[in-house]
Amino acid sequence: MxxxxxxxxxxxxxxxxxRFGDYTFPSYTRxxxxxxxDIASMKFLKETYNxxxxxxxxxxxxxxxxxxxxxxxxxxxxxxxxxxxxxxxxxxxxxxxxxxxxxxxxxxxxxxxxxxxxxxxxxxxxxxxxxxxxxxxxxxxxxxxxxxxxxxxxxxxxxxxxxxxxxxxxxxxxxxxxxxxxxxxxxxxxxxxxxxWHVPFNASETKEKEFHLDRSNSVKKPMMHLLQSLFYYESAELGAKMIELPYKESQFRMIVVLPDEVDGLSSVVEKVAQRGLLEDVFKMGPAGADVKLDMPKFxxxxxxxxxxxxxxxxxxxxxxxxxxxxxxxxxxxxxxxxxxxxxxVDEEGATAGAFTGLIMVFTSSNSRPPPPISFKVDHPFLFAILHNDIVLFTGTYAH
The missing domain is CATH 3.30.497.10 (Antithrombin, subunit I, domain 2)
Structure with a gap:
């Protein structure tokens, strides 16, 4: 043999x-x-992580x-x-x-x-x-x-x-x-x-901030900053919240899954290995407010x-x-x-500018915009790169 x-x-x-211009979120199909x-990818991620x-x-x-x-x-x-x-x-x-x-x-x-x-x-x-x-x-x-x-x-x-x-x-x-x-x-x-990215990170706003390795230890990491309307979802089943960062290239997007607990990554990895990620990804929608995102370069x-x-x-x-x-x-x-x-993942080549045509929310002349939703990626998290509904890359970042 x-x-x-x-x-x-x-x-x-x-x-x-x-370069930024008008952008409409694509319609993803499952x-x-x-x-x-998705299921096979998350099973493999679990074994890789463990x-x-x-x-x-x-x-x-x-x-x-x-x-x-x-x-x-x-x-x-x-x-x-x-x-x-x-x-x-x-x-x-x-x-x-x-x-x-x-x-x-x-x-x-x-x-x-x-x-x-x-x-x-x-x-x-x-x-x-x-x-x-x-x-x-x-x-x-x-x-x-x-x-x-x-x-x-x-x-x-x-x-x-x-x-x-x-x-x-x-x-x-x-x-x-x-x-x-x-x-x-x-x-x-x-x-x-x-x-x-279709979502611009301004390099001048990247600052050294705390990233918690666990409940007792933290290190300084360069954290990118963005205030923007994004797709968002809170998953009680995973014990995590999620955002979607779209790419300029059609149908490509990064999903960031942030555990609710500082030491919750292993639990999230275990759960996605059992049920996959797409069930939650396809529940994502407009946050209804700007998302105040802090996320490490990595x-x-x-x-x-x-x-x-x-x-x-x-x-x-x-x-x-x-x-x-x-x-x-x-x-x-x-x-x-x-x-x-x-x-x-970084903010290389970014310039300050408006991001036109992301997501519209209904307002009236008398209404005030809701306060921003904080999405602070300051502890270990899971990420995935998708083309439409096909997971191409996946991984975890712990430090």
Whole structure:
């Protein structure tokens, strides 16, 4: 039985943008696929959070799910069933249609703000099966031969592909030790999102303020400030309140989930793993008043070992059971699965200005606007980046 390597790279940079104009919140739609991606993403986040010593973590579960769906094209039996079950599909045909469609949709988007790409490196000693070549085409994946026996060359080649697709943000996710010289193939996925806020943060208003690590300890963090009408929701079920920060790029948004309690993040992570996030996201609406937002600038980089994390969400057979439909010469199992993810959120490029056309609230000539709602992100929180109802990135910030 041969081996195959799964490598995923995900990076997202959120910055403010200096051009503002009329803006209308898009109408988001909820779908069964969005729900299944949501549930799987939050289950994976829980295991990532629980396994990490540093509770500031980021990942793209969607990148992992896309590559698993791609891999499933060459698997069968219980091996494939585990993937179908984790991804929340009724059967493999539904999974195949859903993820091929998403891959094609995202591959056709403007690469100036979103890059979603797949790549297959196959050993020059082996040949891909025709059905897997078809799957590679459907997932918009390039195929290239590579000599895995030269582990340095193999790692360098994968790293160059990652760097070229992430504007150099993730340039060395693969080390020589990750490469099995006897590997038959490697499946790679990258997601790169460069988002521009529609909500302007004025850099001159960013101040050092207290960020509470827990009930007893705090540190100073640069906190961005905004007074604006935003989508908002208080979830008694999660024990948290939420805001939505829209991006200039259509249908993209960041959701910030702030636990009610300073030490409530682990409880919120546990609850979203059980019920997902979308149920609450789709209850969000105009706050009815301006939101007085204080939120830290932050940057997180995570390296995830999928050999350890995927079995915790019910996907383990890919590491021990051969998939017969990938390589002609023999079945292959995954020897190494890894993801490196990066996120940066700041107010770079922001200028002072009016944000026109956010949300209107009814007033009369005799009425006074209601007092602002305080949303002070001064303790550990959860965040997610969505395109419509598809969770692309998720993570937690703890310090």
């Amino acid at each position: 041969g081996t195959i390597i799964l490598v995923l790279m995900a990076t997202m940079a959120g910055v403010a943008h200096s 779908s069964p696929l969005g729900d299944s991606v 396994s990490a010593a540093d509770k500031s973590v980021v990942s793209s579960p969607f990148g992992i799910m896309s590559l698993l769906a791609f891999y499933a094209a060459g698997a069968e039996g219980a091996n494939r069933d585990e993937i179908v079950r984790f991804l929340g599909a009724s059967d493999y045909k539904q999974l195949e249609a859903s993820y091929e469609s998403l891959s094609q949709r995202y591959a056709s988007m403007d690469r100036s703000y979103l890059t979603v790409a797949n790549k297959v490196f196959v050993s020059d000693k082996y040949t891909l099966r025709d059905q897997f070549k078809y799957a590679a085409s459907a997932y918009r994946s390039d195929v290239e031969n590579l000599n895995f026996e030269n582990t340095k060359l193999a790692a360098d080649t994968m790293n160059q592909w990652s760097a070229s697709n992430t504007n150099g943000k993730i340039s060395s996710p693969v080390s020589e030790s990750d490469i099995d010289p006897a590997a038959a193939a490697a499946l790679l996925n990258v997601i790169f999102f460069q988002g521009h 940057e997180i980089k995570s390296k995830l070992n999928l050999n350890e994390l995927l079995p915790k969400v019910g996907v383990s057979r890919i590491f021990s059971e051969a998939a017969p439909g990938i390589i002609k010469e023999q079945g292959v199992a995954v020897s190494r699965g890894l993801q490196e993810a990066f996120i940066k």
